[in-house]
Amino acid sequence: MGGSTSHGPGQNGDEEMIANCYHRSQGWSLYVANLTENDDELSIYRLFSPFGAISSVNAMLDEETGKSRGYGFVNMPQYDSAFEAARMMHGVQVAPGKNLSVSFKTNKRNTHKYAANTNTAS
Numbered sequence: 001m002g003g004s005t006s007h008g009p010g011q012n013g014d015e016e017m018i019a020n021c022y023h024r025s026q027g028w029s030l031y032v033a034n035l036t037e038n039d040d041e042l043s044i045y046r047l048f049s050p051f052g053a054i055s056s057v058n059a060m061l062d063e064e065t066g067k068s069r070g071y072g073f074v075n076m077p078q079y080d081s082a083f084e085a086a087r088m089m090h091g092v093q094v095a096p097g098k099n100l101s102v103s104f105k106t107n108k109r110n111t112h113k114y115a116a117n118t119n120t121a122s
Contacts, residue, residue, distance in 0.1 A: 020082045027077035027106040030086055035059070036095050037067040047089065047100075048074045052081025073105060 023029055030043060041057045048054060061070040076082040082104070090102040 003051060023034050023075065023079045026075035028079055028082035029103040030074045030076065030082055031071065031103050032089075033071040033101040034094070034098050035068050035070050035072060035100070036098060037070070038071070039094075041072070043071050044074060047092075048076070050076055051088065052076055054109035055108075079100065 024107045030048075032048075035044070035098040039059060040061075041059045044059055045054060045057045048057075053076060055075040057074050058070065061067065062069050074082075074085070076085065085102065091094050091102055092100045094100055
């Protein structure tokens with residue numbers, strides 16, 4: 001956070017990353033997986049707030065039980081804060097045998113393990 005090296009977008013042709021990961025109204029969106037069933041928006045907020053301002057938190061909950069479905073999203077207005085949060089929180093153990101998986105969420109609809117088989121012309 002304090003060094004001269006910037007991890008900001010816009011370097012090395014990152015325009016596609018900006019288009020896919022930045023949300024004008026919410027900022028940079030992080031996908032957080034491997035949450036415990038008891039995690040809610042407040043607990044997720046508490047995990048990520050030490051890294052900077054948070055625009056919003058969305059915990060995906062089971063409609064019937066009200067318990068966490070194991071994933072959610074954290075939106076942060078500043079890229080450096082989101083980058084540091086993802087870097088520091090990825091792999092953090094939140095329960096025995098349960099480590100967080102944190103990455104930048106993308107807007108691409110076909111982003112899944114089979115996307116490599118899909119070739120589309122622009």
